[in-house]
Amino acid sequence: MDLILITGRTINQGRGTMTDRLGGFHQKNSAVIQMNGNDLTELGLDNRALVRVTSAFGEVVLRAEEAEEELPRGLAHIPYGPWASRLVGSDTGATGMPSFKGMKVKVQREAAEDVKPATTLGGPG
């Protein structure tokens, strides 16, 4: 399914960066893609199912969940952090700022066992 992605702050992402940057709480709350419930249903996904999210710049395995901060259909949200950063390109359009919001992504069911911890994500390039 093709979606428009925005990355952003959530309170538990913020708490995760304060308490547990390399650990489980941060991963549980930031290695997620939040979507409209109807989009989850159309993909045949249960809440917290694994998905592969692919942008023009990279891909990452995340857990998909219905957004508490309600999203319209077609829009997805990933909290800031190392998982979201894998999908963001480094072109800043001569502003210094990469496009962290409004990029096209593809979301597919994923057969992996779990998301990768931040310390094992590695990096392209």
Next chain:
Amino acid sequence: MAGMIQNVTCPFCGCLCDDIRVVLEEGKVKEIYNGCALSQSRFAEAKRTENRNLQPLVRKGDAKLPVGYDEALNRAVEILASADHSLLYGWATTSCEAQRAGVELAELLGASIDDTSSVCHGPSTIGIQDVGYVTATLGAVKNRADVVIYWGCNPFHAHPRHISRYTVFPRGYFRKGRKDRKLVVVDPRRTSSSRIADLYVQPEVGHDYEILNALRAMLRGAKIAGPKVGGVPTGTLQQVAELMKRAEFGALYFGLGLSMSRGKHRNVEAALELVRDLNAHAKWVIGAMRGHYNVAGFNEVCAWETGFPFSVDFTRGYPRYNPGETSAVDLISNGEIDAILTVASDPVANLPAEVAGKIRRMPAIAVDPFKTLTTEAADVVIPSAVAGIEGPGTAYRMDGVPIELRGLCEPPPGLLGDDEIVLGMLQRLKGMGSR
């Protein structure tokens, strides 16, 4: 030391709430009152040790070995001084005193210096430079505002006490509280903040520029031909325009929904111009929802030291400022940087993956109280005290008001503050003779 300490400043977000009450027990933070969930986490983090960097480390061969501060600082300066073009990055969660030392270090090295605002409200600063802005302190808004707009931000999650302490709920000199104020939230997501709004406006992502300019046109009496602008019904925009015009004192706060979306600084410019135009009808002010607690401080310090607020390049021996060229992401992705010093930030986690990969492969020094992906990747790790909890300093609130950070308790044994660490590098560099 035991007892309650009053009026402590929270070193988490740009609200810099300075009414936190802290209970200390045996020199450690035991409980805090008045703090939001983020503040609780911030103070709790500092008292744990398993997530802390407690010993300087220097890479030797394949291993990072514990060393003393002296050896770590010597190695750091050696790396920076031998680089062709180093970058000094971060600075958002430390004191102005450390930031000031950082700017001097960059100048002496002939390096570039940038803070996290270049991937945050950097476009907002560019917008302000382009068109200027009408602003006010949070205190003025608390006392006077009867209409408050949050555009492209979700304060309940990112600045949890902004609404309750400064804008909508508090009793002010001229306002009794919530019932005296109207709240408008503009966000593509129906967020927690939007659920308490009197009027919720749901734009399509990336259409802020045209919506802001449609509002400007409406204020001038123009009729909008289409049924919608950027996904928002024209009638809803008319409602917003009327509410704005009828305000006695309006305040518009904007977040990264403007500065990170398509249009970036142009979106911010449109918001600044809208507020400027509104002052023909009513008193209106605008402010950016600055994220990290002293990211605004870096812009102040850098501006008074160099004339420019961020993304400053000293490679020619004088300060140059050209975001898009001299900003961290562009410098690193263009392959211009061959060594990096990070202070109080985690670019390996938060910058685009291509940039993070390049940081991982270059000689890197990380100064941070906590273990992060950046300290994991660094060749030299220099632990520091948590500014604002384990040491005093100065920070700038999001509205440009400087506020004192209190040192509440001692850091883990032997740890230095960020300012002492950066000054230690400066002393060593001066000892070597500047380049």
